Every structure is written in structure tokens, then in C-alpha cells.
Amino acid sequence: MRKISSFIMACAMCLSMTVVGTVAPQVAVQAEETATVELKEAPKAPSTYKTVAGYDCQLNYGDDAEEWLSAIDKVEVNGIEYEKATSSYSIWNNAKYYAKATLDSSDSTDVRYLLIGEGKFEKDESAVNKVVISADGYKDLVLEVNKDGKTVAIHTKHTGGTATCTKKAVCDFCGEEYGECASHNYGDEYESDGTYHWKKCQNEGCDATTEKEAHKGGEATTTKRAVCEVCGAEYGDLKQEDPKPADKTTEGKKDDTKPAEKPDRKTVKAKKVVVNKKRIVLKKGKKVKLKVKLKPANATEKVTFKSSNKKVAKVTKNGVVKAVKKGKCKITVKTASGKKAVVKVTVK
Ligand SMILES: [Zn+2]
Ligand SMILES: [Zn+2]
Ligand SMILES: [Zn+2]
Incomplete structure (x- = not known):
């Protein structure tokens, strides 16, 4: 029966134009491709599909497919590579393919075609045969053939x-990756360094992280650094000691340490302390620096500043007065030997 059919097939080949068109392509949309190499597209759809006697599959094309047809160098059916045949007559029932790219004088039609033998086709009712056609310089064409x-x-x-967060899903049918990666799984825990916090993907083998964001919030004390309100990490510096107690300690220390150095450079005592202002009026939050001169001009004594009410105005060891809240107070500027000047401060 097959042998008889093969004769019919041979004839059918000659008359392919007249017997084509039993089935129209179901889909003519080009496959989504992710290849980075610039490959040409295979012809999107044969002009017609048909079977030639038996289950062999013939894909007919117009002359625009000549280049592709002649570049075909591999045909796989269900993962099995077919042999390239030199004539259509040897295709019958075999695992062979034949591409007719150019026409010759014996051709009665202008149809070019790819003939794929049924040799490795699955014949189950539900079978979808995977046919992959490779042509040099073109993207593979993957066909579903019943x-x-x-x-x-x-x-x-x-x-x-x-799909995972690092890899797209792989198509069961064609083995190509498709779609999008799954989203990362950042969880609730933060990682951090001294400045930033971020989250790391919890999925195995994934190194993705969220964007780094600076720690924020929390308040440093003199003994504990600020705690980031987002990630809970400590960050930043300790709070500086209050300027006034610091003054005292540093001055105290200076008094303790300086004497050792003093003998070779004698301190010239001041006879008078002169401040550039006798009274200052400040708005809450404003600052002003007091300029202090000692007399005689060659006096080398250090001076200290002290506020009578630091809730109203504070003063730094360098003489910068800061208005804290409404009220009045005095800033006393004093040398170690006891000379002093007083500045009246009004905070409005
Ligand atoms: Zn696929
Ligand atoms: Zn991930
Ligand atoms: Zn943080």
C-alpha cells in the first residue's frame, strides 16, 4: 500500500500546486525571540501546508522563500535530526527532508517547498510533533505539526x-526561555552598613538587592548612637557633650596640663578684659560671637565664658552666644586670674 502511495506521492510532487491547500496555517505570528545574534526571520508562514500521500508534511512557499529554503541545514522532528535528501522521491516515510529552493525547467509550477518525512512523527491522536527547522543565518523555525x-x-x-527571579521559564515544547523573571523575594530583613540599609533577595542563588537608602530617624545620645527607624541599625556619631560641661572639663584639663609647659613660656596676666559688646539683644535661635580683648595686648591668659542662665542663652568656649528662649541673662567672660567682663543678654 505504501509502495503504491509512493507513486502517487511522486506525482503529487509534480502537481503540488494543484493539490495544495488542505489545511491553512493556524497561526502566522512570528515566535518571540530573545536571541542576541542578529539573525534573519524565517518566512513567517508557508503559503500553504499539505500532506503528500501518507503523513509526510510539505510546506509550500513562494519565491520570496528561496534564500531561506536553500539555507536550511538542519531539520529535527521531536528532537531527532533528519537526513538531508537529494530528491523528493527518497522522502517517503523516512526520517529525511528535502528542500526545493529553486525551480528548474522540469517544474510545472512556481512552488518551492520543504518536504519533511513522517519517519519520526508521533501518530498518537493527541501528538503534537515538534519540528525545528534551522537555516544558516536565520532564526530557527519551530512548528507544531499534528x-x-x-x-x-x-x-x-x-x-x-x-520562572524564578533569576531565570525565565523554559518552554516545555521548544526549550526556549520565555516571559519574565519572577519578582525577587526581599523579605522583611534589612542588611546595613554604617550609612545605608537595603534588602537582599532571599531566593537561593540570587544576589539582587534593593537600592541602598540612608539610615534615618532615631536620636543619638552621648553614650548611644542613633538607631535607624527603618532597619534598627545604629549609625552616626554619639551626641556631643553639652558645650558648657565640656568647657569646664577642657579648661580643667588645660589647667592641669598647661603648668608643665608653662615654665618656659610665662603667661602674661591680663589687667583687664574688654568685650566688644556690653549688651546684646537676640532673637530666639540666633547666634552672635563675642570678641574679647585683653589688656595689655601682650596678655596671654585664656578666658572662659559662662552664662548665668543657659536656658535663656548658651555660650560656647569660643564665645558664641546662642539665644535659646525669651528672657534675660548675663554672660561672664573671665580670665584664669579672675579678671572679668559681663555682657547682658536679652532674648526676644
Ligand atoms: Zn516554546
Ligand atoms: Zn531574587
Ligand atoms: Zn537603616
């Missing part, structure tokens, strides 16, 4: 596989 080679569709709907 059991008798009559229904042919370009494979476009990738299915199956599971």
Missing part, C-alpha cells in the same frame, strides 16, 4: 516551566 502532518502551526505560545 500526527498526520496536516495541521501545521508556527509555535508561538510557549508553555510550562517555572
Whole structure:
């Protein structure tokens, strides 16, 4: 029966134009491609599909497919590589393919075609045969062909596989990656350094992190650094000691340490302390620096500043007065030997 059919097939080949068109392509959309190499697209759809006697599959094309047809160098059916045949007559029932790219004088039609033998086709009712056609310089064309080679569709709907956050899903049918990666799983825990916090993807093998954000919030004390309100990490510096107690300690220390150095450079005592202002009026929050001169001009004594009410105005060891809240107070400028000047401060 097959032998008889093969004769019919041979005739059918000659008359392919007249017997084509039993089945139209189901889909003519080009497959989604992610290849980075610049490859040409295979012809999107044969002009017609048909079977030639038996289950062999013939894909007919117009002359625009000549280049592609002559570049075909590999045909795989269900993962099995087919042998390239030199004539259409040897295709019958075999695992062979034949590409007719150019026409010759014996051709009665202008149809060019790719003939794929049914040799490795699955014949189950539910079978969808995977046919991959490779042509040099072109993207592979993946076809879904039914059991008798009559229904042919370009494979476009990738299915199956599971996307992870690092890898796209792999199509069960064609083995290509498709779709998008799954989103990262950042969880609730932060990682941090001295300045930033961020989250790291919890999924195995994934190094993705969220963007780094600076720590924020929390308040430093003199003994404990600020705690970031987002990630809970400590950050920044300790709070500086209050200027006034610091004054005392430093001055105290200076008094303790200086004497050792003093003998070779004698301190010239001041006879008078002169401040550039006798009274100052400040708005709350404002600052002003007091300029102090000692007389005689060659006096080398250090001076200290002291506020009579630091709730109203504070003063630093360098003489910068800061208005804290409404009220009045005095800033006393004093030398170690006891000379002093007083500045009246009004905070409005
Ligand atoms: Zn696929
Ligand atoms: Zn991830
Ligand atoms: Zn943080």
C-alpha cells in the first residue's frame, strides 16, 4: 500500500500546486525571540501546508522563500535530526527532508517547498510533533505539526516551566526561555552598613538587592548612637557633650596640663578684659560671637565664658552666644586670674 502511495506521492510532487491547500496555517505570528545574534526571520508562514500521500508534511512557499529554503541545514522532528535528501522521491516515510529552493525547467509550477518525512512523527491522536527547522543565518523555525502532518502551526505560545527571579521559564515544547523573571523575594530583613540599609533577595542563588537608602530617624545620645527607624541599625556619631560641661572639663584639663609647659613660656596676666559688646539683644535661635580683648595686648591668659542662665542663652568656649528662649541673662567672660567682663543678654 505504501509502495503504491509512493507513486502517487511522486506525482503529487509534480502537481503540488494543484493539490495544495488542505489545511491553512493556524497561526502566522512570528515566535518571540530573545536571541542576541542578529539573525534573519524565517518566512513567517508557508503559503500553504499539505500532506503528500501518507503523513509526510510539505510546506509550500513562494519565491520570496528561496534564500531561506536553500539555507536550511538542519531539520529535527521531536528532537531527532533528519537526513538531508537529494530528491523528493527518497522522502517517503523516512526520517529525511528535502528542500526545493529553486525551480528548474522540469517544474510545472512556481512552488518551492520543504518536504519533511513522517519517519519520526508521533501518530498518537493527541501528538503534537515538534519540528525545528534551522537555516544558516536565520532564526530557527519551530512548528507544531499534528500526527498526520496536516495541521501545521508556527509555535508561538510557549508553555510550562517555572520562572524564578533569576531565570525565565523554559518552554516545555521548544526549550526556549520565555516571559519574565519572577519578582525577587526581599523579605522583611534589612542588611546595613554604617550609612545605608537595603534588602537582599532571599531566593537561593540570587544576589539582587534593593537600592541602598540612608539610615534615618532615631536620636543619638552621648553614650548611644542613633538607631535607624527603618532597619534598627545604629549609625552616626554619639551626641556631643553639652558645650558648657565640656568647657569646664577642657579648661580643667588645660589647667592641669598647661603648668608643665608653662615654665618656659610665662603667661602674661591680663589687667583687664574688654568685650566688644556690653549688651546684646537676640532673637530666639540666633547666634552672635563675642570678641574679647585683653589688656595689655601682650596678655596671654585664656578666658572662659559662662552664662548665668543657659536656658535663656548658651555660650560656647569660643564665645558664641546662642539665644535659646525669651528672657534675660548675663554672660561672664573671665580670665584664669579672675579678671572679668559681663555682657547682658536679652532674648526676644
Ligand atoms: Zn516554546
Ligand atoms: Zn531574587
Ligand atoms: Zn537603616
